[in-house]
Amino acid sequence: MKIAVLVKQVPGSETALPILGNHNWIDEEQVSFVMNPPDNFAIEEALLIKERTGDGEVVIVSMGPARVQKVIREGLAKGADRGIHLEEDGQIQTDPLSIAKSISSILMDENFDLVLSGLQSDDTGMGQTGVLIGEMLGMSTGTLAMETDVQDNAIRVKRELESGWFQWVKLPLPASISIQSGLNTPRYPSLRGIMGAKKKEIKVIPPTDHQTDAISQSIDKVFVSQTSKQTEMIEGDADSTVARIIEILKSELKVL
């Protein structure tokens, strides 16, 4: 079983997010980056599948500037076998379609049986990249897997539906599946793993070899939304109070 895990490096949840002067992205100099938390579950699931099936390869794939090698190493330290880094210079790509095109152009020749990704990235939260890559590579695709069960030439996944409903689907291999957070308990890199990761290969693909010019999405403005709080004290007797509340619910909040 040859498995690719798509990982992304995103700003840590507590980090400050200062916005650039031209308002088109955040000032990355002042941001601390971490592995996209949902991707931890995808890596763990890939390692578990490899351990269960007894052989195969887990490859960590990430796209971004040089800094993303850190999260690739993290995956290697946890036990993945090698990494692929699609290098980007200058402004990073945020459009899932362009990203998917880049990545699938590189994964094309690798012939992976499985492509796993986290359910979404904690920065832009599109949740599309894995599915798009699956389509581009002619794979079957599934999202939000809560459980996986690899069989001969197929994988069964338990998918989360709305209102507490679940669904088991059987996907023929190769398949691209996004992994729901919490389905497993991600491991922590051991010291031997960290030492071993230093010797594992990370193949760097220069920007010219994967980037496409066709950007179908661009960012107009990044801003922090302003929140404000309004409080109205409603006084008077019960009848007039109720009348005022109904009025608010009808005309201001529009819930009635």
Added chain:
Amino acid sequence: MSPAHFSIIEKVILSGLTLIALGSFSYEVLRRVFIVQKGLDSLPFDRFGERLFRVFREVLLHEKVIRERPFPGLMHALVFWGFLVFGLVTIDHFAIGFYKPFMSDSVHHAYSKIVIPFAVFVVFGILSLAYRRFINRPKALGKISPTSGLVAVFIVVLMGTYIYGETGLSPFVWKINWWIHSILILAFLFLIPRSKHLHLVLAPFNIFFRSFDQPDHTPVHIDLEGDEDELDAMLNDLTKLTKNQALDIFSCVECGRCTDVCPANRGGGILDPKYHFIMDLRDPLLEGKDVAVLDQINVEAGWECTTCQACTEVCPVGNHVEKSDEIRRLEVLVEGRVPQEYQKLFTNLQETGNTEGASSSPFADSFPVFTPGKEYVLWLGCFARHGLDPNFNKSVENFTKILDVAGVTYGVLAEEQCSGDPANRLGDKLTYTMLREHNMEQLYETKKVVTLCPHCAVNLGKEYGKYGSINYTVEHHTQVIGRLIDEGKIKVQMGESGKVTYHDPCNLSRMLDIVDEPRTAIKAASSNFQEMEESGRNTLCCGAGGALWWKKETQGRTHLVRAEQVIESGADTVVTGCNFCYGMMKQGLGPMTPEGRADVVVKDVADIVADNLV
């Protein structure tokens, strides 16, 4: 009493039995010594005089045995002192059998005047212990132990036969009595090393070798750029006990005092230090004939420990009981099995150098920066820097107000990172190494550090020193405040805080031995001070130690037991000397305060002093 004649046959039998008993005794003891010898490090002989004095207090005077459990402790002391008195008699007893007594009749007679009362004491002592063990059966003692019963019977019969022997018997009866006595002694010798009664041999040595520091865990040197074989050897050693730890395992008398005082256990957790950290390792040691047994510790139990050292402090035979450090570092460094909330914590520490993953600290920026002319580096710690309880900011400001009034100069370090306490206690020695090395660089030219956080004080002042020499001294702010009061540099008046009590933080009292200075400060500001029942070095942990502050799901109520005691103490104000204790009290007290009673006010030592400055 007649110095009876012993026939050759009798002497042969006696010799045979003595040889068997002594042989078996030596074999069993040496078997264990052999295993202890395989342990890491060496047994310490430094501070020899201090060690001997400790043996005198804790073995001969039975200080700890009695302190924690006064009645059973005293009963045990009777048995113990009786044994010492009997030593001479015993040797003489066997001398009779083999040759002739070395005590003359008159000496024997005079000595028996001392021994007979002791025989009575011993009987009284051992019967009381047996009553407790077999009738009272406190939970701490564990399962009924047949050996204990046998030993109690032995000792009673020994005493009985002794007294009977002193009453002037016919030679025939005397002889029978003599044989009963002898066989019992030899049987006792046989039993000792096979049971917890080995403690009577090992406890004095174990108390002698006990570390003066607690906690005392071997440092873990990690050099990622270094030689791979060395790293491998280091990782292999992580499963091994030190000599001192191995000796602990064989010295344990199974009294359960450690479990009695354990906050995790008292809060309803599964952690039972007597079993998880000591007894569970005994069979693996003996069966494996080797010290690589640390992986036998129950992992779940290990994560529950607050590293408060109550168990180590209380152990009457000198054990360093707590081994959460050992099991956690195995889990983190070797197995890579780390609870999710701690993985987040470690990532924060690695990426940002603080526990919260914050990229700046406006609160830290509000203080003057340290420059070489100033007296103290004011070490804030993550708790204060990143507002783990924002109320505590005021306590820090109160402390700087005290320093300002006293004219003491200070400044904060712009590049201060987490002291590494959570990583250290949770076993992530790699992250700890990164933080420690960073901070050591920041403190390179520092002479004096003061901090409000006992966890930082323990790490900066003691733990860092295990990895390399440190050129600065670390003081806790309560020490500085106590001294400023003593020297008259600040004047404090009696204030209106109602009934005041003090919660000793375990990092401060047990790890740093700071118990008097906070009291000096509090008593200067309050005339109505009352101790908690468990105080000083015998304090009970608030539940936040060992990085449990960051633990999401806590089984049990470890974090509430102490708060409950504060409520029950009837205090109006509880003062503490640790930011984590402060936070725990603030969280725990409110919901537990009974209806109609005013909330207990939580203060840091700096607060109660600053509020009452004149």
